[in-house]
Amino acid sequence: MNADVIIVGAGPTGLLLAGDLAGAGVRVRVIERRTGESPLSRAFAVHARTLEMLDMRGLADQALATGTTVPGLLIWDHVTIGMTELPGRHPYMLITPQYEIERLLLKRALDNGAELLSGHEVTGLEQDGGGVNVHVRALDGDARTLRASYVVGADGRHSAVREAARIDFPGRAVAQSVMLADVKLAERPERLLSVNGVREGFVFIAPFGGGWYRIIGRNHGNGDLPDDVPVDFEELKWLTRKCYGTDFGMHDPRWMSRFHSEERQAANYRMGRVFIVGDAAHVHAPAGGQGMNTGLQDAANLSWKLVAAVRGWARPGLLDTYESERHPVGRTVLRTSGLLTRLALLRSPVLRTLRNQVSGVAMQVKPLRRAVALNMLSGIAVRYAAPDNAHRWVGMRVPDLALEGKEPSRLYEALRGGRFVLSTRVKPPEGWDDRVLHVVPDKVDTQSMLVRPDGYLAWAGDQADHGDLARVLTEWCGPAS
Ligand SMILES: Cc1cc2nc3c(=O)[nH]c(=O)nc-3n(C[C@H](O)[C@H](O)[C@H](O)COP(=O)(O)OP(=O)(O)OC[C@H]3O[C@@H](n4cnc5c(N)ncnc54)[C@H](O)[C@@H]3O)c2cc1C
Structure with missing residues (x-):
């Protein structure tokens, strides 16, 4: 065996898992195609439950120091989905670039003793009763086979691990030709994240801190352009004026890109000794900012179960509970982001008016407001199934209870x-x-x-x-x- 666990992919999901496993003394190797930091700036919203999980790893304060917190989301220019009523220490969203979270997780994984093999890609694998052989190719073409007791595919939406394990990934495209830009704004918009959809398209604005804003928009009039068509900054400004009546003095774009969203979920999250986590297991539109958050929580759910299996004290069936607990969560996330995306994409004026009115009324009702923040976005309400005779709290998130004594005090x-x-x-x-x-x-x-x-x-x-x-x-x- 070259490792107890081989993780394919050093994105946020793979890195959190690697840090957990190595911290528990499991021999873990991470295989990553890239040789440096990811050039892509994708996720920016870190939700309350993820902050709690980072806190459980001593990383929440460092994560908070990298970004800015916002109290909620402004939708359709007049309706607020507030996070301020969430229970716990983090009643907000942290807005920070994905690479900041990855840096923290990479450092923790390496400090804990995980081995990172960068500049190598996994091309295939096969498993038997005792382990998994993983075929790896270096960038210079050198090929070799590594063996481990378990393999986790954290290798993103085009997962080679998922394919090699023959796990289906059914789904479809939801939004084509979505523009992305990181810009400066002369006028400061609301301190909230905001999204508005009008006849011409939609625009989403998130404050990153340091005067930078992430703009995501789609111009319906432009049809379905391929991802490699460059973004026209003037078009993005025009679309922002259509959605908000102003382009906020948008200037100095430092990064622009175009992407399309798909909604897909793997049929299985486990195939024998092979598991998939994060985007390898589920992809969806970025509306609601849940992809990275969900992946990190997949990793947190799987890590202690793999530790138990490697150490030999896992009860029968424990590893199966990764799929039975996380697959339903992934399905809910796909539904939520799909709903938000379709609402933002509405083109009929009648339906848009109805959307605006119904959302406005719904958010006046406290239980509904809380349900949206708790269930649809923050991850705080995630609950795992419990046996019939179990205590009624079993499977629920445990709040950060105060403890007797100083260390630990909670x-x-x-x-x-x-x-x-x-x-x-x-x-x-x-x-x-x-x-x-x-x-x-x-x-x-x-x-x-x-x-x-x-x-x-x-x-x-x-x-x-x-x-x-x-x-x-x-x-x-x-x-x-
Ligand atoms: C515009 C946009 C905005 C987003 N905003 C948010 C947000 O606000 N909040 C949020 O939670 N999520 C958001 N997301 C989603 C988020 O970016 C992803 O869910 C997240 O990156 C998934 O992490 P991951 O570790 O599972 O996969 P990835 O980040 O895709 O990492 C996979 C890694 O595997 C490596 N790899 C792939 N194949 C191989 C191979 N064969 N061999 C070796 N290595 C391999 C890749 O190089 C990569 O480093 C957004 C996405 C987009 C596109």
Whole structure:
């Protein structure tokens, strides 16, 4: 074996996974075609649940320092979808270029001991009962085969891993010829992200900080131009005036590009010893800013399960729960981004008026407003299925509970070691310290809880005693050592 796990692709998803695995002592190799930083500037919105996950890795403050936070999204020029009512420490969106998040994750992965093989691409693989052979070609043409117990395809929308594992990727195109530009604005628009769709097309504006703004727009009158047709800056200014009545004094574009969006989801996320995560598993329009966020959460869901499998304490079926938990989340994300995209693309004046009115009324209603922010965008409401007889909170995100003592003083700090966290006032059974960190909740009446390394609830109980806890720990974390 050349590694316990080979990860193909050093985008955000692969890097988060690599950092988690290496941090847990798993031998991990990342194979990346690029030799330097990605020249593409794609994602810019980091949602609340992703910030919580970065916090669980000690990276949230550093991520926040790279960008600017915005309290919500302004749609159709008059309706606000606010994030300020979200629970937790991050009731906002962080706007920062994707490469900033990648830099943080790359540093963490390397610091934790992951090995990066850049300038190499994966051309194919085959698996057997004991492992996976991965065919790798260097840029100079040198070819070799590496072997690992597991392989994860984090290699983006055209995933070679997905193809080699023969996983279907059904779907279709949703928006062609979408223009992208990073520009300076002379007039400052709202402090929110904003999107407006009119007869001529739509324009989306996001403040990056440092005076830079990301503009995304589509001119319906231009038909479906291929991605390699250069963007006309004057056209983007004209379209912005149509959508907002002003082009905000747009100038100095530092980067312009054209892309098309597809909506696709892999039929399976696992094929034997091969897994796919991030864009390799799902792609959709950028509306709602969820692609990178969803990929990072795929990685967080899979990493501790792979650690358990490599270490030999995974319960039967644990690896299958990666697909059963994350596939439905991916499906919901495709629906949400698809809905937002289609609403922005509406061309009929009647439907646009209806859209504007219905959205305006809906956002006046607190439960609806919260549901959109919680369920459709932030990732905070993601919940995994639990067995019928489980406590009603099992599968839910556990909030950042205060703990007794100074370090760790809260749950998300306790999760930084990558272990399960057992929060209880009962004396914990011995033999699980390598996999479980025991903490004492700050509030006396809090239930005993076992929190998974990805911050979701594994188990909760009122009257847990020593025997209960030993049974629960054995079920989730394997036998005592
Ligand atoms: C305009 C636009 C705006 C967006 N905005 C947002 C946003 O605001 N928020 C958000 O969450 N998401 C957004 N996204 C989506 C986001 O950019 C992607 O979801 C994210 O990059 C996916 O990360 P990944 O690591 O899964 O894949 P990628 O970032 O695609 O990384 C895959 C890596 O694999 C490497 N690779 C590919 N094939 C091979 C191979 N055969 N061998 C070796 N290496 C290989 C590639 O070089 C690449 O580095 C946006 C996308 C676009 C286009």
